[in-house]
Every structure is written in structure tokens, then in C-alpha cells.
Amino acid sequence: MRILIVGGGMGGTILANSLARRLSSELKSGKARITMLSASEKHFYQPGLLYLAIGRMTPDELYRDQASLLEPGIEFQVDPVEEFMLDNNCVKTKSGKIIEYDVMVLATGSRMFPEGVPGLAENAEFFYTETSALKMFKRLQSFEGGKVVITVGVPHKCPMAPLEITFMLHDYFKDRGLSDKVKLHYTYPINRVHSLENVAKWAAPEMDHLGITYDTFFNIKEVDGKNQILRSEEGVDIKYDLLIAIPAHKGMEVIEKGGLGANGWVPTNRTKLNMEGRSNVFVCGDTTNIPISKAGSTAHFEADTLAENIAAMVKMGTPVREYDGKVFCFIEAGKDRATYAMFNYLNPPDPKAPTKAMHWFKIAYNKLYWISARGLL
Ligand SMILES: Cc1cc2nc3c(=O)[nH]c(=O)nc-3n(C[C@H](O)[C@H](O)[C@H](O)COP(=O)(O)OP(=O)(O)OC[C@H]3O[C@@H](n4cnc5c(N)ncnc54)[C@H](O)[C@@H]3O)c2cc1C
Missing domain, CATH: 3.50.50.60 (FAD/NAD(P)-binding domain)
Structure with a gap:
């Protein structure tokens, strides 16, 4: 055969x-x-x-x-x-x-497709390719304060990446002593902060606790780069200083x-x-x-x-x-805590409180992946 x-x-x-x-x-x-x-x-x-x-x-x-x-x-x-x-x-x-x-x-x-939204490719930072992730890091290094908006389109690969980057950015700015100068705001297309209901139930209070604000039912319509405004199909305008996007994907x-x-x-x-x-x-x-x-x-x-x-x-x-x-997904909840979501067609995920151990498991998995790719793990 x-x-x-x-x-x-x-x-x-x-x-x-x-x-x-x-x-x-x-x-x-x-x-x-x-x-x-x-x-x-x-x-x-x-x-x-x-x-x-x-x-x-x-x-x-x-x-x-x-x-x-x-x-x-x-x-x-x-x-x-x-x-x-x-x-x-x-x-x-x-x-x-x-x-x-x-x-x-x-x-x-699959691939991200920012070109599907007017103004998005030109005005947002991304981390779904090597080039864009490097560019985003350089932009972060020179960012000294303001409103950072993390906006999400669906479908996209890695269901947890939008939440993870939001929590990781919170810690990144904290480490740089910029917590008081940076405001993080997150948007999601449906009526909660994640497509998986139990993940949304876990993540929203985490965001509240960290002072991260969010808009739900926010479907990205266009980006006005000149005035630094992100617009939704639902008629909401959000002013940003730095826009980070997880755009909708295509095959x-x-x-x-x-x-x-x-x-x-x-x-x-x-x-x-x-x-x-x-x-x-x-x-x-x-x-x-x-x-x-x-x-x-x-x-x-x-x-x-x-x-x-x-x-x-x-x-x-x-x-x-x-x-x-x-499906099994780690969820980074900051720089030293993580949880996970495991689910299948019949059983929804049930994320637990994040722990340091789970974070170090994820960091270890970043190395163990090469064994996994060989089909041995
Ligand atoms: C920022 C980020 C974070 C992520 N985090 C996680 C995570 O924590 N956990 C997790 O489980 N997943 C995560 N993912 C998602 C994960 O990487 C993808 O879901 C996974 O790689 C999909 O595997 P795949 O085999 O379908 O496609 P890919 O791994 O993308 O492989 C596609 C392959 O097809 C090849 N190809 C393309 N076109 C052709 C063609 N015409 N002919 C022949 N070959 C072709 C490519 O060269 C490539 O080798 C993340 C992704 C990103 C971008």
C-alpha cells in the first residue's frame, strides 16, 4: 500500500x-x-x-x-x-x-489571515510567525506605557494562545516596572472571554483579579491606524496605543x-x-x-x-x-503559573487553579516536544 x-x-x-x-x-x-x-x-x-x-x-x-x-x-x-x-x-x-x-x-x-480585516495587517503586532513574533518583541521592548489591546478573531490555531499572551504580557510589563503605566484590554468575538465555556469561567475572574478589562461580542471590523482605533462589527470603538492581534485563520x-x-x-x-x-x-x-x-x-x-x-x-x-x-492544552497563566484543559467530544474541560508545577511542566514540554514529534511521547 x-x-x-x-x-x-x-x-x-x-x-x-x-x-x-x-x-x-x-x-x-x-x-x-x-x-x-x-x-x-x-x-x-x-x-x-x-x-x-x-x-x-x-x-x-x-x-x-x-x-x-x-x-x-x-x-x-x-x-x-x-x-x-x-x-x-x-x-x-x-x-x-x-x-x-x-x-x-x-x-x-493553517495560517493566520490578517489581510481579511481592513487595516489589521498594517497596524497590529502578531506572534503567529517567527518574523512577526520577533517584531512584536522589539515593539514591546520600546513600549513605555499606554493601552495595550489584545484582539481575537476566530477560528485560529492554539485555542489558549490569546489568554496566555494576555497573562504573560501582564507579567512582562510588571517585571519591567510598568504595571501602573500599562492598561491591558482583551476582546473576544462571542459573549464570553473564551469559546470553551469552562475555560471562560476560569479565565474571566483571573483577568478581573489582575485588572485586565475585556469586551465580549467584539468581532473585528477594521483598524483605523491613523487614529489608533479598533472597530467592531457591533459598533464599538476601542482606542489603543499598542494593538496585538490573533487574527482569524484559513487553511x-x-x-x-x-x-x-x-x-x-x-x-x-x-x-x-x-x-x-x-x-x-x-x-x-x-x-x-x-x-x-x-x-x-x-x-x-x-x-x-x-x-x-x-x-x-x-x-x-x-x-x-x-x-x-x-485535546489537551496547557494554559500559561503568567510567567510562573499554568493550568490545563483536557476534553473530548463528550466531556468538556474543567481547568483547575493554576500552579507553578504545571508551568514548569509546560516549560519542560517545550524541550520534550522533539521526543513527542518522533511519536515516542
Ligand atoms: C503561537 C502559537 C502557540 C501555540 N501553542 C500551542 C500549544 O501550546 N499547544 C498546542 O497543542 N498547540 C499549540 N499551537 C498550535 C499548533 O502549533 C498547531 O495546531 C499544530 O502545529 C498543527 O499541526 P498540523 O500538523 O496540522 O500543522 P503544522 O504543524 O502547521 O504543519 C503543516 C505542515 O504542512 C507543510 N505544508 C504546507 N503546505 C504544504 C504543501 N502544499 N505541500 C506539502 N506540505 C505542505 C508545512 O511545511 C508543515 O510542515 C500553537 C500555535 C501557535 C502559532
Whole structure:
């Protein structure tokens, strides 16, 4: 069976490694073949961007050579897919190769899309790419006081990042002795401070306690950079001195333009993880349209399910299990406290009071991730 994995990020890598271990004898005998196509020779640990933006990680800590993370037997090529020909079970790559498959997994991730809101890209700081996170840190270093507005669009990857950056900024300015001069204000599109109800119930009192104010039902309409005003669809204007945005995301252009799914989100069966209408195309990670958190842990747990199922398809001709919607997210609550949210389709999260131990667990995980990417954790 020719297995093609498109995307060498969190989901694609964990899946490829787990499959290679499960299918080691089939790979040796030629009964199975695993090919990974990616857009980069580097593997990017995106959660580190949160720390880069406040000067607590450096860019080199966020990357490893992708080939060094992969099990032997996986054929890895840096040659992004430019066209999907699903009816013919093949893809066309940037270098012009046609690659055929029996089973394909789409794991191309997502990207922030600030261009969707007039004035946002030009006037806000971001931390969802290396370049923008570095720029944001330099802006923070020169900021001496005023109103900092953290504004959120949906959907976006990492459900907790907007809350985490808000709490981390609180501590960042406190450490610089600017607490009295900086006012933090947060906006969120629905009628509470987070999409997950229990996370919102936990976070709102934390914000109240720290003196962080917020507007809910605030859907970003436009940014007037000249007058430093953030406007909502609901008719609310907020004056800012520094605007930090987590913009709404889209899937990758190749998915969107190829007609695989509106806005780059592939219609995906929530338990079987196959692309709707296709029994040999599966979807992993951010690029699904499943209405759950777009997080590395989601990609990880989906990859676990897919590895077991695709290996079983090779060995027994049928998948064996279903994805239950499991997600686990750390929530940094400042520079030395954190909590977590663990949930699935049936059980909502129930964040506990933040502790130092959980914060140090997250800091340790930033290093342990490289073991996790290899599918060993
Ligand atoms: C600031 C920030 C903080 C975060 N914090 C957390 C956190 O604390 N916990 C957590 O669980 N998640 C966190 N995340 C989210 C997490 O990083 C993503 O949800 C996760 O990386 C998604 O995995 P993925 O495999 O779907 O996509 P990605 O990891 O983005 O990988 C996509 C891969 O596809 C490749 N690709 C793209 N286009 C093509 C193409 N045309 N052909 C072939 N390959 C292609 C790319 O090169 C890349 O290798 C955070 C993200 C950010 C930005």
C-alpha cells in the first residue's frame, strides 16, 4: 500500500513515525511504502512563538531538521504539493512530479489571515510567525506605557494562545516596572472571554483579579491606524496605543484553491477522520473542518488514531478505531503559573487553579516536544 502524507508538521510527523514503527516489516518487504511531502526541510515548533514574542525563547530553539526526526524507511521529500487530483489518486508537486497513492493523509496546517480585516495587517503586532513574533518583541521592548489591546478573531490555531499572551504580557510589563503605566484590554468575538465555556469561567475572574478589562461580542471590523482605533462589527470603538492581534485563520491556499474545502478547511468525518466522500483520503490537524480546537495536541491524538487505522488497513484491510475528540492544552497563566484543559467530544474541560508545577511542566514540554514529534511521547 502506497501511503502519502502531505505535510511535515506536528500531525504529519507523529503519524509518519508511528506508522513506520507499526509497519516496519511491511516497509522492509515492500508491502507498504510511506512518502512524506513537505514545504520545508525544517520542523517548526510553533508553540515556542509565544515565548519568542516576549523574549523567553530564541528562534533557533524552535527548529530541527525534519529528516532527523523521521524513522528510517520514511521517504521524505521537500517538494510541496501544488495540485490534488483526487479522482486519479495522485498529486502534482512543485517540481512537477506526479505522485500516486493508495491512501493519502492531508496535514498541511493553517495560517493566520490578517489581510481579511481592513487595516489589521498594517497596524497590529502578531506572534503567529517567527518574523512577526520577533517584531512584536522589539515593539514591546520600546513600549513605555499606554493601552495595550489584545484582539481575537476566530477560528485560529492554539485555542489558549490569546489568554496566555494576555497573562504573560501582564507579567512582562510588571517585571519591567510598568504595571501602573500599562492598561491591558482583551476582546473576544462571542459573549464570553473564551469559546470553551469552562475555560471562560476560569479565565474571566483571573483577568478581573489582575485588572485586565475585556469586551465580549467584539468581532473585528477594521483598524483605523491613523487614529489608533479598533472597530467592531457591533459598533464599538476601542482606542489603543499598542494593538496585538490573533487574527482569524484559513487553511493553506493549495487546499482552498484546489477546491478541497472552503477557506482551506477540508470537510472531515469527526470520528473516522476521512475526507467526506473519500474513503482513501484522511485529514489530520489544523486543516480539518471539525469544530474542535486547532492545536498540536489535537493533531497528535488524531495522528495516533490514523496510525492505528492505516496500519490496520494494511494488515487487515479495515480501520479499527475512532477519534473521540481528545485535546489537551496547557494554559500559561503568567510567567510562573499554568493550568490545563483536557476534553473530548463528550466531556468538556474543567481547568483547575493554576500552579507553578504545571508551568514548569509546560516549560519542560517545550524541550520534550522533539521526543513527542518522533511519536515516542
Ligand atoms: C503561537 C502559537 C502557540 C501555540 N501553542 C500551542 C500549544 O501550546 N499547544 C498546542 O497543542 N498547540 C499549540 N499551537 C498550535 C499548533 O502549533 C498547531 O495546531 C499544530 O502545529 C498543527 O499541526 P498540523 O500538523 O496540522 O500543522 P503544522 O504543524 O502547521 O504543519 C503543516 C505542515 O504542512 C507543510 N505544508 C504546507 N503546505 C504544504 C504543501 N502544499 N505541500 C506539502 N506540505 C505542505 C508545512 O511545511 C508543515 O510542515 C500553537 C500555535 C501557535 C502559532
